[in-house]
Amino acid sequence: TEAVVIMDAALHSRRLRVDDVDAWLQANDGRRGTRSVRRVLEHAEPAAESHMESRLRMLLVLGGLPRPQAQVAIYDRQGQFVGRVDLYYAEHRLGIEYDGAWHRDNLAEDNRRQNDLLRAGVRLLRFTASDVLGRPDAVVGQVRQMLG
Secondary structure: OHHHHHHHHHHHOOOOOHHHHHHHHHHOOOOOOHHHHHHHHHHOOOOOOOHHHHHHHHHHHHOOOOOOEEEEEEEOOOOOEEEEEEEEEHHHOEEEEEOOHHHHOOHHHHHHHHHHHHHOOOEEEEEOHHHHHHOHHHHHHHHHHHHO
16 A cells, blocks of 8 residues: 555656656566556556545555546536545445545535535545544445445
8 A cells, every 4th residue: 555655646746657657667577576566556546636545545445345536526417517526436426535634624615515516416425534544444334335
């Protein structure tokens, strides 16, 4: 998970590109460490905006759930932009949000956006660091239950 978190951050900041990693893997094929780098790249997500979003996504995947899409724009039935969710299972219309410290200071805006998402037919689960780090089985269980 740590390597994926680091790869996500490097890709998101554009300090590293997937093409660069692919080229390195091809140039070093068969050498020690390439298999590990390939696995990390398979799980990497350039759209991840924080290390905790990366940890949450990897928690779900390692918990046996399908990989969710990252940073998905949601539109209502009239085609109006409603908001963006950190993680999304489109076939289940399930959005997942990681709420960091920034969210504590923006409760009113978060509530408005959550209401808009619900009106657009998106179910939403929200998790904090204490959930992801302290209750990982419960997080996976809640998402699994919502995926039905």
